[in-house]
Amino acid sequence: MLNETNLQGLFVPLITPFDTEERLDLESFGRYFSSLLQYDIQGIVLNGTTGESPTVAWEEVGTLYKAARACLRPRRLPIIVGCGTNCTAESVRRSEAAGHWGADAVLAVTPYYSRPSEEGIIEHFRRIASVGIPVVAYEVPSRTGVALSVETMQRILDLDGVIGLKDASGGLALAAGLLPDCPKPILCGEDALLLDMLHLGAAGGMLASANVETASFLKVCAQVSEGNTSHAVETFDRLLPLIRLLFRESNPAPLKWLLARQGLLASGTLRCPMGPVSTAMQAELDAFLT
Template sequence: MTKLKLKGVFTAIVTPFNKDYEIDYIALEKLIEFQIENKVSGIVVCGTTGETPTLSNDEYKSVIEFVVKKVNKRVLVIAGASSNSTLKALENAKLCKSLGVDAILVSAPYYNKPTQKGIIMHFEKINEIGIPIVIYNVPSRTGVNILADTTYTLSKLENIVAIKEASGIIEQMIDIKLKCKDSISILSGEDHLIMPMSVIGCDGVISVVSNILPKILSDFYIYDEKKYEIHEFLYEISRSMFIEGNPVTVKEAMSILDLCENYVRLPLANASENTTNTLKELFRKKGLIQ
């Protein structure tokens, strides 16, 4: 069986809320259309950027169902299905498969910090569900790093199609590419590293910044001659998206650019006035606002 190949920009889309902190499906539909119009390869729904830990089970299902329906096969849909319980991750994977997503995004179990053997066994169980899986390595959030040798072992599983690498360790990313070759897609999990990741032969990015600048991110993977110019333009913006963490800062940026309201659910708190002013100053410098 030929594995699903992931290339280009996959936007880790926010979940917009209204002033009552309910999901704003009208805004979500507009964001979906904005992404598709600007040539992204896919949308990642219910990831960390989508504030999934604050969604109820019914909301989780509803948001994924809504995105799948509105996208209507125009681009790929990847749904977050992580849990620190393998049984819960299996339930999430089964649900996502039934809702018609193209792939699921699964991190190493967080907080309980399994060994590399435990990580392998976790993914082996999810592999049995029969849906394409993108491994998500983000040790800053999970507390455990998925090593290159572990990624290579997992790449041999039938349904492991890609890894979102957000360790920030370039040497590890090079090692993964050398070990796995083209058996799985390798996607950057950090916008500010798309240039070095591209140089070592990686295939794309699961992006936070593309919530606000999808066309520029897409152009990075379309026009080789523009890569450095785009990298230079995006670098400071990419770094700024984490002034107060994700998705607090990107939602504030989206509000400044009139893409959606900047409501986040507790325990996250809205961006400070200092952050708002910093973003506005940067966006003026970059010509994004007057």
């Protein structure tokens, strides 16, 4: 299982491949995931935002978990499973199931849509953490509608069983407020802010863009760790156009199109209500490949 010490480095949130009928495409999943395993990434995330978690049934998450473990053999790589919902009881049930599967941690998002009080949110995380599987909290107010204060997030990180945070808060204020005094790791979840967060003391990143140019993202992390600031800036500046392109339209639509164009997926299909990228975006992504 993951802990506060080894939750660091580059974690890649996996996409969920579908065929043209919007069914799971396990053949593409195996090909795509195996291509990532040539890199020394520190872990993966199943059923996160990039994996289209709102439209993936829990039974399908179990299928993907088994497929991922099969691809990994004999290599051991941490798997974090997205288990957070806006229903505490369901999040607990999913976390228990992920623990039974052998997952190394769960990713639990701040409860969305219902806009609970901060005390309710803290209790939500406390109940998930009580399951016994390590919990990575996930703050992404652009999707949840609730932005937590530094003080509230610190109380969540103080909970036993919460081992760290994926910070996709959209800025640097949360990380800057937490990092000076927080003993638990914070991972950047805002791809374009990776370099800034690493300089603040973030332990790594959980980045959708790292599905492509994976080696360069690893290089940025290593260069910052080694104190090679100028080289890290150069490497990251070369990545920024790609990052901005991949988030020009809703993630993971551009990413899926690109992976399909590279031949790693049979189709860039997304599940409705997500739809394909625009023709203009396709042209820009195609230009990136050339």
